[in-house]
């Protein structure tokens with residue numbers, strides 16, 4: 001049982017406010033991911049939860065008990081650092097057993113727990129090596145093992161995979177998911193990689209400039225982004241954002257005239273807030289565009305990225321904007337060819353002049 | 369850049385030249401200590417001579433070398449330990465919990481070393497006289513510790529700075545408090561640095577002459593005072609002076625030679641990561 005509650009948490013460095021009032025509830029056994037661009041305050045927030053950074057204002061509670069004034073040693077949390085931060089003068093066994101040693105756990109029990117963790121992480125054969133005799137992935141596993149052994153209330157991860165190569169990162173992502181299931185623990189995970197966020201999280205917290213932009217499940221954020229920032233940040237390739245004007249807004253949705261020309265796109269969004277004639281932004285996911293000989297949008301293919309299973313077309317529209325089109329399979333389309341595109345209005349998003357999304361008429365059933 | 373054989377020979381010759389230049393006074397001192405008084409002042413200086421131990425015998429009969437040596441050992445060790453006891457916590461807090469003023473404080477500490485010691489001789493002498501610390505080992509220990517403190521703090525600060533902050537933070541997350549963090553993490557990681565800092569302090573204390581000559585007379589006088597006692601009273605006797613000096617520097621030279629590996633390792637240390 002471990003919950004974490006943040007109430008109007010703030011952090012200032014002198015006159016600079018890095019965290020500008022954050023409210024968040026992390027439920028028991030939940031895997032929450034903080035995601036956002038570099039410098040948005042993810043690490044700062046995590047380190048405040050860890051106790052490594054003082055909380056300027058607000059209240060932090062673990063299991064309902066205020067811990068603002070509790071030191072990191074007494075919060076009962078474990079942290080995995082981006083740089084691993086293994087103790088270089090200790091063997092893997094000593095590294096993983098250090099917390100238990102500090103807690104005065106007898107040697108026999110300590111060894112048993114270390115070996116148990118080593119088994120889960122497949123580190124058994126490395127127990128007597130020192131960190132510098134391990135590969136990056138192995139070091140990462142030791143760092144995770146050091147956290148597991150303690151059986152902490154909450155696991156904190158600060159970009160634990162960013163020093164690994166792409167293949168290893170994918171593998172570790174799977175292992176972390178498995179670990180979360182096996183340990184049944186509350187975890188808070190920081191990353192700037194939205195793929196990691198989407199694949200790992202029960203709940204994603206999108207941060208920007210010290211504020212929460214949106215909190216929700218991965219699919220909720222994908223299908224119902226609350227604003228332009230989240231829409232652009234979640235999903236790869238990025239959502240295409242095209243300027244337009246609201247033409248008709250009624251009970252069946254909002255019709256948008258694109259500044260780039262072409263016919264109206266009807267989006268099933270709630271009309272409130274989009275009086276006709278108001279400037280809006282139309283958000284189109286790359287997979288909501290498809291080549292269609294009779295399609296209303298036309299332009300020229302500038303670049304075709306062939307990923308095998310997917311093809312990404314970078315298209316320069318006649319109106320001057322660029323969009324990315326995602327096609328399943330290996331499309332024959334080549335660069336510098338003219339192309340016409342059809343838009344799946346039902347999968348589009350409308351954002352008002354302030355960048356806030358107009359709520360969808362129907363929620364995606366998977367986006368709880 | 370690849371060096372030619374000629375370049376390498378030149379560099380080797382230069383290195384040997386500098387080494388000999390630095391070593392020559394010591395060599396000459398040792399040679400002179402084995403000469404008779406007459407041979408010691410002969411012109412031109414003699415390189416070949418009949419070695420004799422008469423100066424050593426004379427020195428030994430006139431002063432108790434061991435008493436001075438014991439004072440040197442006690443005062444150097446004491447001064448070093450006392451200084452480390454203050455310098456380690458000071459450097460720890462400066463390295464890991466810095467404020468905007470930490471850099472300034474460090475520079476200010478170091479700047480006190482620019483003050484000529486004579487400038488504070490009279491106040492310190494009077495202080496020592498008032499508290500009865502003149503000619504005591506305790507007095508010298510305190511003054512040596514204070515004398516070296518800025519350098520030790522500075523050195524330890526740079527060694528501690530090399531330790532990645534995350535390692536100590538990981539320790540804190542693992543439940544280590546300040547004591548455990550220091551004992552289990554910082555100390556083992558920076559031991560070479562701390563050791564070479566201590567060695568340097570020992571050497572500086574051992575060779576210190578200004579304070580020991582001015583603040584001690586007989587009871588607490590260390591080896592530097594022992595040498596000085598052979599330089600003045602009955603005119604200059606170079607062979608005896610050399611013998612006394614050789615006896616005074618021999619222990620620290622041997623010590624330095626034995627620990628040179630440690631010293632070099634510490635001074636070029638930085639391989640924590």
Ligand SMILES: Nc1ncnc2c1ncn2[C@@H]1O[C@H](COP(=O)(O)OP(=O)(O)OP(=O)(O)O)[C@@H](O)[C@H]1O
Nearest residue numbers: 013016018036037038039040041042043044045192
């Ligand atoms: N000690 C500090 N003093 C002043 N400003 C700081 C300090 N630490 C962090 N900041 C600022 O706080 C903001 C948030 O930093 P933080 O390290 O939390 O970013 P982040 O989201 O983790 O970024 P990244 O993805 O690059 O790790 C940044 O603008 C940073 O410049």
Ligand SMILES: [Mg+2]
Nearest residue numbers: 042043044159
């Ligand atoms: Mg960060």
